[in-house]
Amino acid sequence: MDASLEGLTLHVADVERSRDFYLRIPGAVLIDHRPGDFALLQIGGARLGLLTTRYLRGGGPGFHMEISTSSDAVDALYEQVRAAGIEPDGPPADRSWGERTLHVTAPDGNLIEFDSRGGGR
Numbered sequence: 001m002d003a004s005l006e007g008l009t010l011h012v013a014d015v016e017r018s019r020d021f022y023l024r025i026p027g028a029v030l031i032d033h034r035p036g037d038f039a040l041l042q043i044g045g046a047r048l049g050l051l052t053t054r055y056l057r058g059g060g061p062g063f064h065m066e067i068s069t070s071s072d073a074v075d076a077l078y079e080q081v082r083a084a085g086i087e088p089d090g091p092p093a094d095r096s097w098g099e100r101t102l103h104v105t106a107p108d109g110n111l112i113e114f115d116s117r118g119g120g121r
Contacts, residue, residue: 003067003077003114007047011056015039018050032097057111067114074100074116 012018019039022028031047032040039050074092081088081104089103100116 003073005067006045007049009049009051009113011053012050013053015050015052022048022050067112074102074114077114078102 010018015036015038019030019033019041022041022043023030025043027044028048029042030039031042032038037052037054041048041050078088078092081102086104089105092100092102094100102114104112104114106112
């Protein structure tokens, strides 16, 4: 199972201020917004997530990488990364916004999120 890097998420102090800033990039389009919590922009072939710093893990950097795949593939990736010697932060989980996710912490504390993009199981 191959994964595809399709976006990055930045932790920001003010979601709306950051959303308005990044929407000034020619071609940027807002595709999701949860006021005060999260904004998702499409910029060309990639997505940029803006997530409030309330969700920033203590001591971690201010961004995480998002790697998208199909729903069933998140579960397969869980086994593949474990077999490759990478210990996930926990098993895959269904999220309230409709995606299935798996988190791994890189050596420098960066969060890597594998998500189903299409949602659910």
